[in-house]
Amino acid sequence: MFNLKGRVAVITGASSGLGRGMCKSFAECGADLVLLARRIERLEEVKKELLPYGVKVIPIKCDVTKNEEIDYAARLTEAYFGKVDILVNCAGASKDKGVLEMTDEEWQFTIDTDLSSVFKVTRAFGNIMKKNHYGRIINISSMYGLVGNTEIPTIAYHASKGGVVNFTRAAAAELAKDNITVNCICPGYFYTELTRDVLKTPKFQEFAKVHVPMQRYGNDGEINAGVIFLSSDEASYVTGVILPIDGGYTCV
Numbered sequence: 001m002f003n004l005k006g007r008v009a010v011i012t013g014a015s016s017g018l019g020r021g022m023c024k025s026f027a028e029c030g031a032d033l034v035l036l037a038r039r040i041e042r043l044e045e046v047k048k049e050l051l052p053y054g055v056k057v058i059p060i061k062c063d064v065t066k067n068e069e070i071d072y073a074a075r076l077t078e079a080y081f082g083k084v085d086i087l088v089n090c091a092g093a094s095k096d097k098g099v100l101e102m103t104d105e106e107w108q109f110t111i112d113t114d115l116s117s118v119f120k121v122t123r124a125f126g127n128i129m130k131k132n133h134y135g136r137i138i139n140i141s142s143m144y145g146l147v148g149n150t151e152i153p154t155i156a157y158h159a160s161k162g163g164v165v166n167f168t169r170a171a172a173a174e175l176a177k178d179n180i181t182v183n184c185i186c187p188g189y190f191y192t193e194l195t196r197d198v199l200k201t202p203k204f205q206e207f208a209k210v211h212v213p214m215q216r217y218g219n220d221g222e223i224n225a226g227v228i229f230l231s232s233d234e235a236s237y238v239t240g241v242i243l244p245i246d247g248g249y250t251c252v
């Protein structure tokens with residue numbers, strides 16, 4: 001099961017954190033990879049790390065808020081591989097402020113990066129999938145897309161990630177006829193560049209012990225099995241699913 005040999009997987013946010021971590025799992029399963037992010041030097045590092053797996057790896061500098069860069073990446077991918085089988089929308093960033101303090105610019109930055117990007121990248125690569133009548137799209141939302149929170153004021157992030165959740169359902173319903181599945185993973189707290197400043201504080205570690213039933217953050221690789229399953233041929237009848245991988249945060 002879960003043999004992705006011959007499949008082409010596009011990963012946004014592949015230069016860091018969760019996206020970078022999942023590239024290794026895709027390569028282990030035999031998928032060829034297209035890596036997207038702005039820091040091309042980081043993508044070149046990831047490519048080197050994946051050399052031992054013998055899969056093809058194409059790093060492309062791409063800002064997922066910019067249509068011209070997304071369209072260029074899609075054209076390049078289609079020209080090189082002739083198809084796209086899997087898309088993981090993982091790129092994300094946030095300006096953290098509460099609803100009464102956030103500026104319009106901070107709101108727009110987060111909505112552009114975390115929500116509009118998912119639409120734009122899905123449109124560009126989904127059209128290639130449609131031609132081939134096959135696709136697996138996995139959107140990385142957040143447990144903050146399912147609930148609010150009392151600890152980190154981050155209203156635009158909640159709104160964006162909640163948007164990704166229902167974007168997933170609507171896109172899944174629309175694209176089912178094209179044999180394209182669209183699913184969503186909602187990670188809990190994982191230690192990455194995005195979260196490390198907050199997660200490393202003793203105050204937050206105490207908070208997590210009380211509010212995460214498993215009483216810990218996610219470890220490296222703990223979302224990968226979910227991503228690989230949803231990317232696989234075996235998940236052919238799974239679409240529109242919202243899968244929290246959060247140590248139980250959203251079950252209480």
Ligand SMILES: NC(=O)c1ccc[n+]([C@@H]2O[C@H](COP(=O)([O-])OP(=O)(O)OC[C@H]3O[C@@H](n4cnc5c(N)ncnc54)[C@H](OP(=O)(O)O)[C@@H]3O)[C@@H](O)[C@H]2O)c1
Pocket residue numbers: 012013014015016017018019036037038039040042062063064065089090091092093113140141142143186187188189190191192193194195
């Ligand atoms: N870590 C957590 O606890 C957690 C929890 C829930 C959800 N998530 C979600 O998981 C995803 C990955 O986050 P992470 O924790 O792994 O953070 P990270 O280590 O900061 O990685 C973020 C990735 O997104 C890319 N990115 C950001 N803005 C971009 C843009 N405009 N264009 C292209 N790429 C962009 C970054 O690449 P460049 O800077 O090189 O462009 C980087 O590869 C995000 O969607 C995040 O919201 C994370």
